[in-house]
Amino acid sequence: MEDIYQRYKGFTGKKVSLMIFLLVILFAVALIALSQGAASVGFKDSFTALFRGSGLAHAIVWKLRLPRIVMAILVGWGLALAGTVFQAILRNPLASPYTLGIASSAGFGAVMAIVFGAGFSNEYLIAGNAFFFALLSSFLILGIAKLKGSTTETMILAGIAIMFLFSSLSSLFQYMGTMEEVHEIVFWFFGSLSKVGWKELGIASVMILLPIPILLKLSWDFNLLAAGDESALALGVNVKRIRMIGVILASLITAGSICFTGVIGFIGLVSPHITRMIIGGDHWFLLPASALVGTVLVLMADTLGRIVWAPQVIPIGIVTSFIGVPFFFYLLMRRKREYW
């Protein structure tokens, strides 16, 4: 008995130390990100400007670099967290924040705002519309699930159908658009953190951070869902309710993450897998650890995207895959057995 307890403590210790390790990495990457930029505000200056002073260095650090870093962290956190929740409630390793057609419907919202937005880019109109459509698609799924029973297959199939519907609608709008509008639409689908300031951060953080306590509270139910709907039901989990709450919260987080930044793919799919490979499937740890992996990946991707080809920026949506895929493959090859 003592032995099992010790082993459990060991496992928990491993999980906690991973999170501490991730926090340290995140802090280190954030420091690098803070000291990198086109202006000649280096490591020491940016650090000094962070704590005191006014003037240009202070303005650059506080108004330009810091909001970008915080947004990268928030977006990474949100997408990874939403991905973990979607994979848990849909019991599917291919699920991601975009599985239920959320990205394509948010994209359609943005496209609509770009084409009908009086011809010039109004970022709040675009973000608002993207957010509205992201939630709309998840409510559509929930509606279908309510009518036909919320099995994972129904939801995923409905999600795929919605994805195709909104992709087609976006294509239709692009087809009708002028050359300038098509340009802007393409850029939105690349994703970008250049547009964010503190105001946008405030709105996004509410949507991304508020659902966290509820999700953590549900983490045990998510664990039981992994055993299958029947087993979870037998153990007293209200599967339907958990699935509904999960979809609503994860959609809210996804919408909050992408409405200001555009589509940033892959993070939501890969972060939960990376984390699960290292610390296993206990959602109490998996949720925050996976979110931390997401933050590190997005911040790293954005910083690299800013540095590699400076002063030209490689859009974040492109870099995330460049970073995430090799790392994911590495972990996949190292695994001796199947883990899902």
Added chain:
Amino acid sequence: MKKYVIRTCASTILFCLLILGEGLIAQANRVESISIKDATGRFVEVRLPVKKLVVLTSDALEVIRALKAEDLVVGVNTGIAKNPLFWPKLKNKPRVGSWREPNYELIVELNPDIVIGYARHPGQDMEKKLAPFDITVIRLDFYKIRTLLKEVEILGRILNREQEAKQLSTWYQKKLDFMQERLRDINNRPDVYIESYSNYHTTGPGSGGHEICDLAGGHNIASNFSIPYPEITPEWVLAKNPHVIIKAVSFSNCYAMIDSSPLKGVRNKIIARPSWDNIRAVQEVKVYVMASDIWTGPRAIIGITYMAKWFYPNLFKDLDPKKLHREYLVRFQGVNYQGVYVYPQFK
């Protein structure tokens, strides 16, 4: 023997007459054709005279109207319906689809002699689809100022409007030369940040924005970039500290606009960007917004004139971009001057 000689002579004469006759018939039926080099660099054989045109780009339509060949147009792109005031005579012409993907059946039904599209849009399938119907595809851009005049001349030859083409290009060249002449001795060009339609995307070499800024005597701070529309960070603009900021906006109906507040709104947002109050252009209120109508395309000369005056207000004191625009619209387009194209406007 004599008989044989006469027979031989007669048949030879008959043979010669036959050949001559055939030659004469061929001569009579011969259709004149010219070979032109279009925007893709390939040679296209065009049979003359061209009597019916389908035009997929509004840039080409504008040049066609300037060449007084509007009556030859039998089909237009769907986009011009958004701007009926600017196209009073063409707004009701049959529409054949978008500039990127026209409807070939509609084109075939209109049975034009030639179809004019951009160099890269629609794709090469257009030639394949229309060739069996004997419809020639000509690709001319008319949005790159460095090739614009050459393309105007080509179109003049195709449409038998060489005189009109000459008038347009002479007028154009004269305006360009005038500015280049004045800018010749300028050494310190102002640093300019040009923002394309999408926020925080600038215009590098290969883009229209870079080209017109250069011709107007500005130094594009992204001139050493390697792609035409790269994303940049706001911090980079701050670090470059440009003298002037120019933002491109795209409205479908600038010609019909009376109120300049949408352009003003765009400008105010740029001025209010975090930390941008540290940029010289913002401090000196040299932030300008320009509509796509005069940015690229046949009217780029108007955009260049505005830019030159923004860059060198004293040097070009006598230059009146609005007057120039009016002259172009009335003289070459046959429409009145109206609309909102820049903000702030000159008093």
